[in-house]
Amino acid sequence: MNRIERENREGKEFDHGAPPPFKLADVRAAIPEHCWVKDPWKSMGYVVRDLVVVFALIGIAVSLDSWFVWPFYWFAQGTMFGALFVIGHDWRISHRIHHANHAHVENDESWRPMTETLYKGLPNWARMFRYTAPFPLFVAPYYLAVGEPGKKGSHFIPKSELFVPSDKWDVISSTIYCCVMVALLAALGFAFGHVHLLNLYGLPYMVSIHYNCCY
Template sequence: MTDPNTETQLSHRQTTESKVDEVTKFERDYVPPNFTVKEIRQAIPPHCFERNTLKSASYIVKDLAVIAVLVYAATFIDTHLPQTLRFIAWLVYWFFCGAFATGIWVIAHECGHQAFSPSKFINNTVGFILHSALLVPYHSWRITHSKHHKFTGHIEKDQVFVPKTRKALGLIEKDEHEDGTSIYEETPIVSLFMLILQQLFGWPLYLIFNASGQKYKNRWANHFNPSSPIFEPKHYNDIIISDIGIIIALSAIYYFSYVYSFITVVKYYLIPYLVVNHWLVLITYLQHTDPKLPHYRKHWDFVRGAACTVDRHFGFLDSIFHRISSTHVAHHYFSTMPHYHAEEATIHLKKVLGSYYIFDDTPIFKALWRSYNQCRFIEDEGDIIFYKN
């Protein structure tokens, strides 16, 4: 008589081996795209590239109006609601205020790409004000984010969510262990804890310590030091201006803490700020971290790099986030395109890219857990490589 447990284990092993074989075949047979930017651009209607300052500004007005209403409504929570409903009301406030502030963040990010207006002065002025209010050093991040767009998917030149190699993580060689990972890394509770840290504090850690960015031997790379290795000498004044913006924002936080109390600032601003951090890290992480996405040591070009991007839906949050996630492939090919044209452009873009256009409809938090656990490292050798776990 056959042991049911043995049959179950055998079936699980066969399923796992089948998945491994399927992944291996996909990676082995992967052929990089050979389109040109011109071919892709010609497929998109010319009006999609037009920037309208007033139309762009209307989205700021809408987002700020909603945030203002939320803040005003929140002033009644502790004085007009019973104790049992207060925490729920604050949760609602933090969620929606953080979501609409993320929309503001996205528009400020468009300013950095010069997609808000045809005027460089307007772009940089609006972007500086909005990003500084969200504790983002505008020019500093604009510069490194531009490098990310120029070198997406390039292992040595991309600027964020740069994959770590097996050797860098100190993992054993792949022929000594089934998958070369540590037992601690496979513990779900540890993965969950690290994932929460990433989601809440990954953004400030990136700004201050260049976490997930390129490594510079014996040099501290951060977004506040004009002499940081991630900048060039010509960027010096821009970094100083960005730092001044952060100092002004922090001074405002201190002032309101002094006038209204620090707890009040925590409830009205700092917790929504953490929510913004969460959405920002979640969106950007899932845009460029997926088992289906290659990374290049050789054979890289801009078109291939821009294809190392995944479009995803965030449900009703898509409109609040100005569809930054559901149209991110188009954004990477044409970063000066305003967000309100990107959805139409994506329809035409997909026709040219074909199978190289990647859309993943996995529920967002399931996709996050999958990517975090399946995209741990890349091998130290190879020209076109994929994530391993």
């Protein structure tokens, strides 16, 4: 019987601040060995499969072009965008810090628990933007652009406090790629119509933000 089971049986209140009754090595040991085997061909197979699904969903939605179908497309494509997102979202610098310090009050980069003092110090607009629907759907690009309360820094500026001088060209290249993507989306909007762009990309993107940030 572990400590949690013993305390539950004795009627004691669970102490959320206490260390867990296991070590990180115990968690690692519980994972089957085959899960640690890297298989790039299998991984790329999943990427190809996901891309096929993405383009198949686009084809189905465009061919049917029904307002009954579009909501199903937004949801399905949003989850697929999430599948593609996780491939490259571990940015080498800032987001790696997040995964190494997940939910750490001081050291986490993007999902740092907010202290009561910091929360009470937020202006009303910041609280609304962060906690009132539908504004949290825009949190991800806002975070990338300016950071979050108590952890400022833009992911697009090499001199941001998130980076060191040696990161300069990595940040510049990343910013260029993002600008190219925005330009491509703008061009597609002018070529095929902004409503089509909203249906095919914009709304699924919103779903993917919610899916990845809240799952």
